[in-house]
Amino acid sequence: MNASSRIPGFYKLDPDSRFRKIVEVSGLPAEHLHAMRHTDAGMASIADRMIENAIGTIAIPLGVAANFLIDGRDHLVPMATEEPSVVAAASNAALVARERGGFHTSSMAPVMIAQVQVLDVADPQAARLRLLEARDELLALANAQDPLLVELGGGARDIEVRLVESADFRAVVLHLQVDVRDAMGANAVNTMAEALAPRIAAIARGRSLLRILSNKADLRLVRVRAVFDADKLGGEAVVEGIVEAYRFAAADPYRAATHNKGIMNGISAVVLATGNDTRAIEAGAHCHACRDGRYTSLSHFEKDADGHLVGSLELPLALGLVGGATRTHPTAQAAVKLLGVRSANQLAEITAAVGLAQNMAALRALATEGIQRGHMSLHARNVAVAAGAAEHEVAALAARLAADGHVRQDRAQQLLAELRAGA
Numbered sequence: 564m565n566a567s568s569r570i571p572g573f574y575k576l577d578p579d580s581r582f583r584k585i586v587e588v589s590g591l592p593a594e595h596l597h598a599m600r601h602t603d604a605g606m607a608s609i610a611d612r613m614i615e616n617a618i619g620t621i622a623i624p625l626g627v628a629a630n631f632l633i634d635g636r637d638h639l640v641p642m643a644t645e646e647p648s649v650v651a652a653a654s655n656a657a658l659v660a661r662e663r664g665g666f667h668t669s670s671m672a673p674v675m676i677a678q679v680q681v682l683d684v685a686d687p688q689a690a691r692l693r694l695l696e697a698r699d700e701l702l703a704l705a706n707a708q709d710p711l712l713v714e715l716g717g718g719a720r721d722i723e724v725r726l727v728e729s730a731d732f733r734a735v736v737l738h739l740q741v742d743v744r745d746a747m748g749a750n751a752v753n754t755m756a757e758a759l760a761p762r763i764a765a766i767a768r769g770r771s772l773l774r775i776l777s778n779k780a781d782l783r784l785v786r787v788r789a790v791f792d793a794d795k796l797g798g799e800a801v802v803e804g805i806v807e808a809y810r811f812a813a814a815d816p817y818r819a820a821t822h823n824k825g826i827m828n829g830i831s832a833v834v835l836a837t838g839n840d841t842r843a844i845e846a847g848a849h850c851h852a853c854r855d856g857r858y859t860s861l862s863h864f865e866k867d868a869d870g871h872l873v874g875s876l877e878l879p880l881a882l883g884l885v886g887g888a889t890r891t892h893p894t895a896q897a898a899v900k901l902l903g904v905r906s907a908n909q910l911a912e913i914t915a916a917v918g919l920a921q922n923m924a925a926l927r928a929l930a931t932e933g934i935q936r937g938h939m940s941l942h943a944r945n946v947a948v949a950a951g952a953a954e955h956e957v958a959a960l961a962a963r964l965a966a967d968g969h970v971r972q973d974r975a976q977q978l979l980a981e982l983r984a985g986a
């Protein structure tokens with residue numbers, strides 16, 4: 564960079580002018596940065612409305628997973644991910660689950676929690692009871708903030724009051740529980756929490772500080788289960804291997820983090836494709852994996868009486884259909900239309916099914932041939948292209964490279980020359 568990153572009024576510029584400014588300030592040739600702009604002017608202006616200081620967009624591949632039979636209905640599931648093999652693995656696992664009825668789901672009411680932190684309370688035990696006595700007043704005040712939500716059948720449902728203490732911290736924390744219907748709910752509950760905080764502080768006779776939703780959305784759990792046919796999986800040994808792989812994750816946080824990452828490969832891809840908040844979902848999921856004080860697997864795998872593999876998964880999924888990028892991003896809107904969902908809960912149930920499928924597919928690969936072979940065949944295609952293979956030569960060269968076991972560019976060039984010489 565050849566100038567200061569301090570650019571007064573940068574935010575007031577339009578995306579094109581911002582881009583020119585960035586080129587100027589960075590000192591880089593414009594062509595090095597061109598890929599950051601979006602050629603589609605419409606998309607650039609949508610980006611400009613969605614975030615601050617936008618100069619363009621980054622395109623992430625959007626795939627569609629097939630074969631998903633969920634609660635007796637078929638779904639094509641849009642998935643946005645930069646990782647190869649994810650969409651194929653989910654589709655394959657869904658095909659195996661289909662054989663035995665597909666995925667079965669259930670979910671709790673879409674209730675989110677907002678926290679109001681109250682400090683400097685002299686009598687926290689009594690303050691807790693004073694707040695609980697004011698439950699109806701507080702719920703009415705909360706609901707007055709969002710008459711539309713109430714009209715739609717949602718609204719504040721209950722309160723909980725916790726005393727949170729550590730060596731250097733003591734607070735009375737009120738949880739407001741709100742049924743947010745088809746929203747992710749952050750805006751609705753944050754508005755209510757901010758409106759309630761002065762009254763809560765007055766009742767507790769303390770000072771309110773934070774007023775914000777909790778991403779530990781454990782009143783909004785989604786559950787999914789599926790039976791994976793033993794024969795389709797490759798037999799008894801494969802079922803055993805998957806159960807052993809699961810037990811490793813259940814016992815060891817080092818393995819559980821990777822195991823759960825495999826689940827989130829599927830979940831985050833649907834979350835992103837539908838314009839939802841990937842960080843909120845990841846935070847909620849990993850916190851749930853640690854709910855008993857020890858980080859463990861979010862899913863379970865066992866063998867049923869007939870020897871088939873049974874997978875189950877339960878996690879919080881705070882997903883919305885209204886508001887946020889789901890409403891403003893045209894691709895997210897199209898993704899929601901393709902899914903054909905009518906409620907945020909239904910979206911969450913489909914998303915959880917993809918998480919379970921993704922998890923099972925990863926464990927199956929890991930417990931059998933390992934994941935590198937699948938990755939290597941995709942990698943081989945990329946190396947074949949980089950070595951100069953023409954479109955009609957890519958498949959043959961990639962196959963030779965993968966069989967050869969040395970997926971490197973020098974070897975690819977050698978094999979390409981042999982291929983062209985008719986060897």
Ligand code: MEV
Nearest residue numbers: 821822824825925926934
């Ligand atoms: C890679 O993105 C995901 C896996 O590591 C998941 C797992 O190990 O279970 C394959």
